[in-house]
Amino acid sequence: MSLRIENLSLREVQKLVLLSQRLPASKFVGTARNATLTAIEHLGYIQIDTISVIERAHHHTLYNRNPSYQAAHIQELIADKKVYEYWAHAASFLPMVDFRFSLPRKHAIASGKQKHWFKQDAKLMDLVTARIKAEGPLMAKDFDKKGIKFGEWKTAPTKQALENLFMQGELMITKRVNFHKVYDLTERVLPSSINTTTPTQEEYGRFLITNYLRANGVGTLQEMTYLLKHTKAIVTGALKQMLVHGEIAQVRVADSDYYVLPESLELLNKPLSRKKLHILSPFDNLLIQRKRTSAIFGFDYLLECYVPQHKRKYGYFSLPILWNGKLVARMDSKVDRKKEIFHIHQLTLEASLKNKEKFAAALNKELKSFLMFNKCTAVRLHTTSPSSFQEYFEQSYPELLS
Incomplete structure (x- = not known):
């Protein structure tokens, strides 16, 4: 039987959201780097952005969840195969434990059911793959031909091939050098212990719901599927099943309805430190x-x-x-x-x-x-x-x- 909470005040929802987002940061046990990994695993993703007028966005977001955060943590976690780069709603760092849930998007792009920015040049993609297989990890500039220049908004064909191979899952990013991506074959990057089975639609829908609500406190269908193509029907079906079995609840805030994990409502009994800016x-x-x-x-x-x-x-x-x-x-x-x-x-x-x-x-x-x-x-x-x-x-x- 579904659990329904009739009303929450706006102040209660704000508290629930902030505690779910771990703002301010929770106390951690262990090393500072493990605290960074815990933050990434809890939030589900950390968005990467190229703007650098101050410290870059991914470092900034983690700094606010881990007072002992250091910029080296991310690359160390990638090297340890605890974190990897891929796409959430945007380019992001993701927890490796959730790797299998990136497969539905990768398969959709590889099959042509979901479009990416660049047209696929199969011959060039094969050549790029062959070079990486033979030579090891490479950057886009390793494929550049001297003397050829591209316009400000144009991308070299080999870089397009790299991005297509990356988005459809044949390549992964092993590290960044001066923020430039270094690509290698997925089979050489993934830890042997990682689950690589493709989730069923039900599993995928449940993951998107649970992952979002754990990190954000409350959410709507539109918020849980934000910029995730072809997921609304899957999430809608999972929401119905989870409501029936009491795995999620609905709350009304002002004139809006939100979904929530029942266990998250326990956060309302915890204090929220309001002094920390x-x-x-x-x-x-x-x-x-x-x-x-x-x-x-x-x-x-x-x-x-x-x-x-x-x-x-x-x-x-x-x-x-x-x-x-x-x-x-x-x-x-x-x-x-x-x-x-x-x-x-x-x-x-x-x-x-x-x-x-x-x-x-x-x-x-x-x-x-x-x-x-x-x-x-x-x-x-x-x-x-x-x-x-x-x-x-x-x-x-x-x-x-x-």
Whole structure:
């Protein structure tokens, strides 16, 4: 029989989401690297992004789940075959224990049922595979022909072949060198102990539901299938079965219905530390679905690096700030790596933020750690909105100012 909880308040759902996202981070036992692996396995994926105006998104997201995080952890976990690269809703680091659940997408791309960006050139793909088989792991540049240049938005044919082979599962990424992918045959990368059986549709649907709800607290069908092609029917069928057997429950929040794991509701009995402030990546798992962020936290967010400069309101790369259990501000940031200065070009507070003095103290306390994470020794605050907040900031920890 299905379990149904009639109502949860918005504040309760916010708490449930944050505790499920492990913000703030849970205490860990063991090594810092194991804590990083635990975070990846719990969240299900960590999105990779190329933007590097501050520390890259995957490092940033893990830093917020593991205070002892080090950038070397990911490559070490890949080398240990505990983590691998593939596609979630975007390019991501994924836990190796879940490898078999990447197979439905790979098979769909290989069979042509699901399209990828590049057309498949079977002859070139065979040649690329043969070289890697004979020579060992290779990068795209190892296939480049000297003197041939491609336009800004064009990709070399051999790189397209590598990406197609990667997306359909014949190649995997063994590591990155200066952020360039190194490809090898999947059979040489996978640990021998890993389960490589293709999940049934029911197994796949149950995995998508359980994986999402464990990491996010609550979710809708649209959220659980976000940017995952051809999965809505599969997830819909699994939801019906799991509801009947009481494996998931439904909750109503305001005028919306969400699904939840019954055991996750126990998190509502745990305290949520609201003093800790988090400076979040635009690609953080908490924020990646903007409509959800707006519905649950009342925070409308747009990453404006993709917006023409004259249309930007908050800046090129504004970082949402979580404090007191709410998203209360955003700061447009950039690192000057040569001078080791962290620039806050614009810090904008939400109108709902009332206790600016306590917020300023919490922000400056977190900035001490965040500057170290970004290999900076000083911060320079350029403008604030409202402008009066700059005084609170400067009075809190003046030793940080450059």
